Amino acid sequence: MADIRLENISKRFNNDIALNDVNIEVKDKEFFIIFGPAGAGKTTLLNVIAGIHMPNHGAVYLQDQYINHVEPEDRNIAMVFEDYALYPHLSVFDNIASPLRSPRYKKPEPEIKKEVERVAEILNIEWLLERSPDQLSNGQRQRVGLGRALVREPNVYLMDEPITHLDAKLRHQMRAELKEMQKSLDTTTIYVTHDYLEALSLGDRIAVINEGQIMQVGTPEEVYFFPENEFVAGSFGEPEINIFEGDIMTSEQVDFSPFFGQSAFGFLPKEKQQVLGNKGLQTIRIGLRPKDIHFQFEPVNSKEYIKGKVFSFEPLGAKAVLTVEINGKYIRITMKYNEDISINQDVYIKIDLNTAIYFDELGNNLLSQFSAKRRGMAWQN
């Protein structure tokens, strides 16, 4: 039951910048995801909130109270660690009971027993309570780590990739359970992950972080459909979004010829023409999700279609990923499974700008509110 606010947080380790001017506001009872690639600073950010690392610059607020100097044990924050961080000399029961036995959050022993058993049942590890951590599999250890956090009633749960080490089936199941659990616990949760599916399915809001900087904060819909920049667009979705570069010829026509090495044109939808026209750009970068690319194998006589060759074809059950090579560029397309596809076969693709995301040369989304706002601020300066 708490909201958290980070203001201008920067953190350096020697000369490496781990976090660079991070501003985040996590609302009360929110399931907040911190998403980013390895080494982006996700765990450091979590450690700053936990009080394990002191930021070099900036302020951490918990329920509007400045807590930079509050020790981790006094913040009443529970954390699940990526590498479990179990106590190897204690049994599973004692591991889970440890926060309830600590001087800070002490509870009577019968109550501890009840609580530990309740949590163990939720996590399906009640038959492991007598074991020691080195007799557990990684998935079981991760659940013990979760259990140690769940026995408490903290202000905030911090979870650092809590289900990455589980096998696929269990991960899926735990994902659903975590969402359910968070609803019933009704407690603010900050969850770190590098798995975009976890981020999209669990989060109320997602903060995308890269190289210590926040790229975008938004709901799953916002980050998926309205990414602020190419990095965010590329992070969500598998296979990755395709990016094409083209020159704006007229208010409606975009010329992709230099990019594809052959005559290729796209047509801007009416409602976008004016907005983009006002920006006075010469080149534009187009993001198209693999499922949004039109393609066909029969030759067509249209200047919208671009000829390429099948580079690879990966069947994934009912779905398949088709990679098309044009002028040394690889374009990824998702399609229904089709067994008649052979390598190096001709294929014709069409750039349909109706479903596209538009980026400027620096990779920032031209139509997003965020960049519009920032542009406005820059203009005011």
Added chain:
Amino acid sequence: MKRNKIIEFFKDLALFLYALFALFPLVWLVIISFKHDRDMFTTTFIFNPTLENYKIIFSDGSFIGYFIDNLIVSSGAIALSVIVGVPAAYALARFNFKGRETIAFTFLSFRFAPEIFVVLPIFLIYQQIGLYDTYFGLIWVFQVLSLPLMIWILRGYFEDISVEMEHAARMDGYTWWQVFLKMIMPLIKPGLVASALLSLIFVWNNFTFSLLLAGQDVMTTTVAMVGYLSSDTVHYGQMAAAVLISALPIIILALAIQKHLVRGLSMGAVKG
């Protein structure tokens, strides 16, 4: 199958022969400690056992004094090493500061110099500052033997404990000191016991420092043993009895915590 049995037999035989070889000095020591001086060179295994040697040792009470001196000096040195060595090892394992490896190596290098090589300057310094022939003087110099061992063994143990585990304990509501005592100490215990015992053996058996930096007010058993070499004769029987008694605490300790000793020196704390 039969081949295996033969190999097993030879293995056992080899072990038996080695045990005989290793234990013989001890057995011989026990035997001569029960002999009269006159039987010393005339008999080997068959003689009239006597407690005479032990009676002589304990009759004037001075041997007990040497024994206690040795006990004070050794346990003092180990206690000081634990108090200094545990935090030092923790710092060397956990904190990344300038010159960390240099400091760690400096500790280790204390053990490189032969004792006889450093004892003269120490002797002169001790004479000047009044530490010569005092308990504290010996305790202090025995640090040189026990501290490096302690630091290097414990450093490995601390490095094996994940930092995240400490953080987890902090989040669970323990202060740093409680984390250290409740979570970290149990994990380094095997290493602590093993290194303390091993240094105790080194310190207990030390002769050079005890001989040259003390000898009147403070005298350890190793030095006292020399007293049985008089100018005209050597009292082998009394010497053997004295050696046996002064070796006894170490033998008992080593046997009692043999398991910890092997495990503690050969294994890290947290595996898997």
